[in-house]
Amino acid sequence: KVSLSTVRRLSKYYRTLADLIKDGVEYVSSDELARIEGLTSAQVRKDFSFFGNFGKRGLGYTTLDLKQNIAEILGLDRQWNVAIIGAGNIGTALIDYKEFAAHGFHLKMIFDNDPSKIGKKIKSLYVKDIETMSEEFEKEKIDIAILAVPAEAAQQAADRIVKTGVKAILNFAPRSLNVPEGTAVRQENTAMELEALSYFITSKQKQ
Amino acid sequence: KVSLSTVRRLSKYYRTLADLIKDGVEYVSSDELARIEGLTSAQVRKDFSFFGNFGKRGLGYTTLDLKQNIAEILGLDRQWNVAIIGAGNIGTALIDYKEFAAHGFHLKMIFDNDPSKIGKKIKSLYVKDIETMSEEFEKEKIDIAILAVPAEAAQQAADRIVKTGVKAILNFAPRSLNVPEGTAVRQENTAMELEALSYFITSKQKQ
Ligand SMILES: NC(=O)c1ccc[n+]([C@@H]2O[C@H](COP(=O)([O-])OP(=O)(O)OC[C@H]3O[C@@H](n4cnc5c(N)ncnc54)[C@H](O)[C@@H]3O)[C@@H](O)[C@H]2O)c1
Ligand SMILES: NC(=O)c1ccc[n+]([C@@H]2O[C@H](COP(=O)([O-])OP(=O)(O)OC[C@H]3O[C@@H](n4cnc5c(N)ncnc54)[C@H](O)[C@@H]3O)[C@@H](O)[C@H]2O)c1
Incomplete structure (x- = not known):
């Protein structure tokens, strides 16, 4: 079962990714995301691990795909x-x-x-x-x-x-x-x- | 360092104790408090352990004293x-x-x-x-x-x-x-x- 604090962090990642995409950033690593949010990269990877495999080793995550993945998890892909x-x-x-x-x-x-x-x-x-x-x-x-x-x-x-x-x-x-x-x-x-x-x-x- | 979730629980205990005092209840055990809040009594005792020894073994806590203790911790004893x-x-x-x-x-x-x-x-x-x-x-x-x-x-x-x-x-x-x-x-x-x-x-x- 996913904890509320994980869900809250997904909401925060979603907003950070929206800002990154606005700035034209195409890739982001768990280290980079952790740095922006003031977390450990282990925490970031753990949060995503509940929902399947998003990133590729070495490349990190594509900002557009990751944001879309999170939108589907939180239900932000619908009205x-x-x-x-x-x-x-x-x-x-x-x-x-x-x-x-x-x-x-x-x-x-x-x-x-x-x-x-x-x-x-x-x-x-x-x-x-x-x-x-x-x-x-x-x-x-x-x-x-x-x-x-x-x-x-x-x-x-x-x-x-x-x-x-x-x-x-x-x-x-x-x-x-x-x-x-x-x-x-x-x-x-x-x-x-x-x-x-x-x-x-x-x-x-x-x- | 006391976590925010501990502080949040103290706020909740404070409100529960205010209700108990209104109902004329003089003593409450950590088990009882845990039952009302939907927590374990170990969690209740751990929350209080940061701040010193409140209750007496066997008797539990006096509702008035415990509420006053929490008020002092949260700063609710002043304006x-x-x-x-x-x-x-x-x-x-x-x-x-x-x-x-x-x-x-x-x-x-x-x-x-x-x-x-x-x-x-x-x-x-x-x-x-x-x-x-x-x-x-x-x-x-x-x-x-x-x-x-x-x-x-x-x-x-x-x-x-x-x-x-x-x-x-x-x-x-x-x-x-x-x-x-x-x-x-x-x-x-x-x-x-x-x-x-x-x-x-x-x-x-x-x-
Ligand atoms: N309305 C809501 O339902 C709601 C819910 C949650 C959060 N918020 C957030 O709360 C904040 C306020 O929302 P709102 O709906 O009351 O907005 P609002 O536009 O009705 O009120 C904002 C007020 O701040 C004043 N203001 C702007 N810049 C200022 C400054 N530098 N110094 C002093 N005053 C300044 C404006 O003149 C205005 O009166 C926003 O950030 C909003 O996102 C609003
Ligand atoms: N105003 C605040 O700053 C604030 C802040 C945080 C939380 N709250 C809480 O939010 C709630 C609303 O606060 P408020 O300041 O808007 O109160 P309010 O008294 O201004 O509004 C409450 C509204 O609910 C209506 N109402 C009462 N019983 C109802 C019922 N059974 N069905 C439908 N409508 C009903 C009333 O007619 C009134 O219009 C309160 O519980 C309050 O404790 C208020």
């Missing part, structure tokens, strides 16, 4: 339909974010349960009623849901998402979700990121 | 002054977010370089001119900066932050920052979170 649940601060900040579309993630719709928001247009999307979520998910063939509701509403909203058959949730609410086997949840936790920084400052002061 | 650079979608979404203040992180000010935003009030904060950042950081004794500017402006903004003496940056821009030794950067990358989800769906389909 993904994404829906946001919760049209508040975070939900609305995510609408029209160009970086998502650049990687194939298209924010198709946004839902809320607040009557004063339903039907309103926010940037390029009209807020839809959460009660219509399952029909809408089917119509737009939603693959991934982003959860941007308050913590106390998160589990109930996740249960609704799971019922629609969607298998992947990006959760911004600071509440761990119970989901069945076969559903993936990635948890954003901005407060914990700040705690990693306060830990760093505190541990430096104690030295 | 932190935080500034946001960039008053756009993300920057404004973060203003007045209650979860930050609940953990001692106070968003004191927000900066921008767009004349049409400077001086405007957004929720509880007035947008300040980026040119005044160093004086303002000193006045408010800023400890941590949150970077919410476009990718192409991120490195230059980070250089300004480093010059003020602030040692910790939470970066939302999808661009890795060069900062001197002794400055910590935590990188938020929402697009990569979506890629971890597309990887999950793709790898399941290939099985």
Whole structure:
């Protein structure tokens, strides 16, 4: 089984390769890739070993082929339909974010349960009623849901998402979700990121 | 040296202990804590071993003492002054977010370089001119900066932050920052979170 940190590194290699290709670089070795990413070349080779034989001994990897290989592994060679649940601060900040579309993630719709928001247009999307979520998910063939509701509403909203058959949730609410086997949840936790920084400052002061 | 994943687990133990204390639980064993977090009790004991001897053999840990110990390690026993650079979608979404203040992180000010935003009030904060950042950081004794500017402006903004003496940056821009030794950067990358989800769906389909 491939670890999340390997998947995260594949995302980073993918971006580095895109930059190299833009600069006209045709070949790259695992040493070179390791140097750019601040890793060991053994780590780079190990990451790729899960997925088959990419490079040729001595020549290294062709940047175009390697990027394409990684795109296929991460699913970046296709388009993904994404829906946001919760049209508040975070939900609305995510609408029209160009970086998502650049990687194939298209924010198709946004839902809320607040009557004063339903039907309103926010940037390029009209807020839809959460009660219509399952029909809408089917119509737009939603693959991934982003959860941007308050913590106390998160589990109930996740249960609704799971019922629609969607298998992947990006959760911004600071509440761990119970989901069945076969559903993936990635948890954003901005407060914990700040705690990693306060830990760093505190541990430096104690030295 | 303590790894980031250990620090992340400390944040999680801290929240679990807060819940246990709310429910009136006075003692907790490493087994119990491991069960709640879905870890091994060896991992729990190893995480704490970096920081000294917390529990007593047989009794386990007192929830209040353990939470206090973790608060001191993470720096959650004090208040932190935080500034946001960039008053756009993300920057404004973060203003007045209650979860930050609940953990001692106070968003004191927000900066921008767009004349049409400077001086405007957004929720509880007035947008300040980026040119005044160093004086303002000193006045408010800023400890941590949150970077919410476009990718192409991120490195230059980070250089300004480093010059003020602030040692910790939470970066939302999808661009890795060069900062001197002794400055910590935590990188938020929402697009990569979506890629971890597309990887999950793709790898399941290939099985
Ligand atoms: N604002 C931030 O800076 C920030 C940062 C990180 C994480 N978060 C987390 O992200 C989540 C959203 O935060 P926010 O600031 O956008 O909150 P918000 O209150 O601004 O928005 C939440 C939205 O969800 C809607 N909603 C509530 N229950 C719902 C339900 N059952 N179904 C559909 N919609 C529902 C509300 O009507 C509201 O529009 C919260 O859990 C918060 O803790 C927020
Ligand atoms: N919107 C999202 O959903 C989202 C999600 C994740 C990450 N991000 C990243 O977060 C960052 C901010 O995104 P956004 O959507 O809020 O962008 P935005 O364009 O809405 O806001 C950026 C703000 O930064 C200001 N700015 C530009 N250069 C500056 C400088 N040198 N000093 C001070 N202020 C400056 C602009 O005037 C603007 O107000 C971007 O790097 C983006 O890639 C955005």
